[in-house]
Amino acid sequence: MRKPIIVGNWKMNKTIADTKAFVAAVDSACNDNADWGIATPYLALQAAKEGAKNLIIAAENCHFKDSGAYTGEISVEMLKEIGIEWVILGHSERRQYFGETDETVNAKMLQVLHNDMTPIVCVGETLEEYEAGTTKDVVKTQTVAAFKDVCPNCAGRVVIAYEPVWAIGTGKTATNEIAQDVCAYIRSVVAELYGQEVADKVRIQYGGSVKPEGLKELLEQPDIDGALVGGASLVEDSYKAMIAALD
């Protein structure tokens, strides 16, 4: 039985002060029916971590090297020093705007896993790819590339987020049927790589305009084990409404 995992991806939103207030308001409301988390900008991670007893605190990115001449980057050692053990990797906004590729996502996966941290690796097709009917080819390519050289022991603890790019921040959600179909397919790709036992352990989230009202039904889909939530995770009341939806 896979425990649901709901993570808010704050993207480039909220100051340290905003973050402290949010964590103070939401952390104690978390229940045991899911793992609850937020991914914050780097600067707010320490404050979030200090205030959180229940919430998982995740970074939104990291670098794939230990250290060196990489201006503006953050290493996993720096994240671990402040107690961060979760990292979102390969979000479509990083692929689209910051040159993230399947190769860099894979290098980051290996770096994160080798440092005993947990990646939430994002895959998903653009609107053009969706309309061309190539969704499954795209997510397969991204998934296989992300897991290159990942050992079976490590693979089982990876979280995959299926986020159709056309559903991010647009108010358009994939129907539960579409999301389930693609998440089941992603699980079958993991099974091809590692066998069914590992595939059954991997938690797969859906992301793209998730709202508190739709959360329960989304999680009733057999291959959807959680959500990666943008906009609806930024407001205390709507985050709490998601928690309440799973009570």
Ligand SMILES: O=C(CO)COP(=O)(O)O
């Ligand atoms: O990109 C997302 C989460 O990573 C989804 O964002 P929205 O929930 O705002 O569509």
